[in-house]
Amino acid sequence: MQLPDFETLRDSRPARRAFIARMAAAGLGVAATQLFAAPGKVSSRSGPITVPDLHRITPSNFTGIPGRNINEQVLNFALTLEELEADLYRQALNYASGRKLRLRLDSNPAVYGRRVDAGDLTSAEANIGFVYLRDFAYVEAAHRDFLITAIRAGGGRAVHARFTGYKFPTMPEAKMDEILKALLPLEETGVRAYLGAIRSFTDLALAQTAATIFSTECRHSAAIRYILGMGTGPSEQPGDLKDPVGRAADNTFEYYLEPQTVIAAAQSFNA
Amino acid sequence: MKPLEMQSTSSRRRFLSRSALIAAGVGIAGLAAPQIARAVTPALTFADIPGTGDVKVLNFALALEDLEADLYQQALMRLTSGGTNALGTAITGLGLRDRDIDVKYVSEFGVIEQQHRDFLRSEIRKVATPITPFKYNFNIQNLNRKQVDDLIFTAEKTGVAAYLGAIPSLATRKYLRTAGAIQGTEARHTAVIAAVLNQLFREGQPVAPLAAQNNGIDQPMTPDAVLAAVSPFIVTS
Numbered sequence: 480m481q482l483p484d485f486e487t488l489r490d491s492r493p494a495r496r497a498f499i500a501r502m503a504a505a506g507l508g509v510a511a512t513q514l515f516a517a518p519g520k521v522s523s524r525s526g527p528i529t530v531p532d533l534h535r536i537t538p539s540n541f542t543g544i545p546g547r548n549i550n551e552q553v554l555n556f557a558l559t560l561e562e563l564e565a566d567l568y569r570q571a572l573n574y575a576s577g578r579k580l581r582l583r584l585d586s587n588p589a590v591y592g593r594r595v596d597a598g599d600l601t602s603a604e605a606n607i608g609f610v611y612l613r614d615f616a617y618v619e620a621a622h623r624d625f626l627i628t629a630i631r632a633g634g635g636r637a638v639h640a641r642f643t644g645y646k647f648p649t650m651p652e653a654k655m656d657e658i659l660k661a662l663l664p665l666e667e668t669g670v671r672a673y674l675g676a677i678r679s680f681t682d683l684a685l686a687q688t689a690a691t692i693f694s695t696e697c698r699h700s701a702a703i704r705y706i707l708g709m710g711t712g713p714s715e716q717p718g719d720l721k722d723p724v725g726r727a728a729d730n731t732f733e734y735y736l737e738p739q740t741v742i743a744a745a746q747s748f749n750a
Numbered sequence: 751m752k753p754l755e756m757q758s759t760s761s762r763r764r765f766l767s768r769s770a771l772i773a774a775g776v777g778i779a780g781l782a783a784p785q786i787a788r789a790v791t792p793a794l795t796f797a798d799i800p801g802t803g804d805v806k807v808l809n810f811a812l813a814l815e816d817l818e819a820d821l822y823q824q825a826l827m828r829l830t831s832g833g834t835n836a837l838g839t840a841i842t843g844l845g846l847r848d849r850d851i852d853v854k855y856v857s858e859f860g861v862i863e864q865q866h867r868d869f870l871r872s873e874i875r876k877v878a879t880p881i882t883p884f885k886y887n888f889n890i891q892n893l894n895r896k897q898v899d900d901l902i903f904t905a906e907k908t909g910v911a912a913y914l915g916a917i918p919s920l921a922t923r924k925y926l927r928t929a930g931a932i933q934g935t936e937a938r939h940t941a942v943i944a945a946v947l948n949q950l951f952r953e954g955q956p957v958a959p960l961a962a963q964n965n966g967i968d969q970p971m972t973p974d975a976v977l978a979a980v981s982p983f984i985v986t987s
Contacts, residue, residue, distance in 0.1 A: 607948075611957065618958065618966030625965045674930050678923045687917040687970060690930060694910055694937040694968035698958035701938035705945045705957075711858070711938050722927045723869065731865045733934035735927065 540738045551635045553679045561623040562640040564665050568616035598654030605655035608706040644750040666700040674735035793981035796973035803921030808874050809881040815867040816883045822860030824890045825898050841891045852899050859939050887985045906940040914970035
């Protein structure tokens with residue numbers, strides 16, 4: 480689906496109405512409407528949160544992330560990650576397809592085909608893993624585009640992708656299992672990032688929007704782990720935070736990271 | 751069936767009138783007949799869930815986790831060596847083994863759903879009365895292997911959508927991250943069960959929404975829609 484560009488949404492009431500209708504069909508109508516709120520004004524059917532929370536979130540948790548209010552900052556925080564994920568998935572897909580890394584994501588998925596060795600996977604597993612890689616590359620791009628359009632439609636400034644681009648800390652071997660292993664930390668960090676940021680939203684409709692993306696990041700992680708013969712997850716990693724505290728077992732509840740931890744961790748992917 | 755722990759007079763009245771109709775029907779059918787499990791009708795709605803604000807959402811989540819935990823238990827019986835469910839229905843096993851891929855995950859995920867259920871119940875108990883567990887009839891004794899796996903997949907997908915759809919009903923942010931911490935695992939289970947279905951039955955299910963499907967984003971379901979979908983499995987006797 481082609482999303483309308485910012486100028487169209489800004490200048491055209493019918494286009495804006497169509498965007499909201501499309502999001503409403505996806506169950507995100509309130510969030511979409513919310514994004515058109517005037518700067519500084521946050522209101523929704525569920526109402527802004529006024530009950531004091533146990534965990535106080537302040538804009539300083541998102542230092543360096545632009546936004547006119549905390550909601551916009553959180554959305555831009557999410558966009559920062561989606562820009563990174565979309566680009567690295569694009570690179571990984573090109574790599575696995577024997578194409579130049581710098582090539583843009585092609586509008587025709589049929590141009591991609593596995594050209595790397597299966598590694599420790601069977602040929603069938605490698606083929607399935609490649610399909611996941613291809614499908615997820617388009618999805619991460621769609622997440623990125625969704626957030627860009629949504630932030631701009633609300634009159635906000637969407638963060639740009641890094642001018643110098645992104646890279647894998649260590650380029651994986653040209654094997655399907657190694658490429659998937661290199662992508663897994665992106666998804667797992669994305670899961671932890673969304674979960675760590677979600678309580679920063681003061682509007683539940685926007686929190687719901689973020690959660691719908693978080694949910695697919697969890698699915699991606701689990702699917703990649705499945706092909707690699709790993710447990711479904713989640714599994715605890717150094718630095719992980721727990722909610723609830725005193726959890727039952729390793730894979731019963733997702734882990735999270737504070738936004739500043741994620742921002743710092745993302746530096747290792749900067750080219 | 752034990753009455754729900756109602757906190758609202760209107761929901762209590764609605765439930766009691768519904769139960770009276772059902773009990774009368776069973777009584778007329780035969781005084782000496784065994785109790786017959788009938789699906790709750792009309793379907794439950796969010797208004798029927800006890801509590802208000804965050805507690806109401808937690809009780810809604812607990813109701814779903816209780817259903818899932820019971821489903822997984824019955825599914826494991828059906829796939830393996832059989833057993834008897836909480837309704838007293840004998841379930842003949844299909845004789846699959848622990849090493850079978852669907853048995854492996856049904857067993858593993860069933861434990862996790864029980865842990866979710868137990869956590870929610872203990873959390874609610876700190877501030878309110880948890881919803882009384884229902885009993886469930888999935889007709890699982892008549893399902894073949896694929897149908898059992900399909901039902902599990904549908905239940906997990908519904909759970910994913912249910913948690914997302916309940917977010918706007920929260921009164922505070924207090925449980926937002928905790929609910930997300932549970933919902934994320936439901937999403938993982940959904941992806942894995944899809945992968946298992948593809949592996950066993952050549953289904954071709956996407957393990958996650960594709961880019962052309964709602965921008966690759968999971969869709970929420972309202973609590974009323976979720977309860978309408980699961981009510982056929984909730985029985986009274």
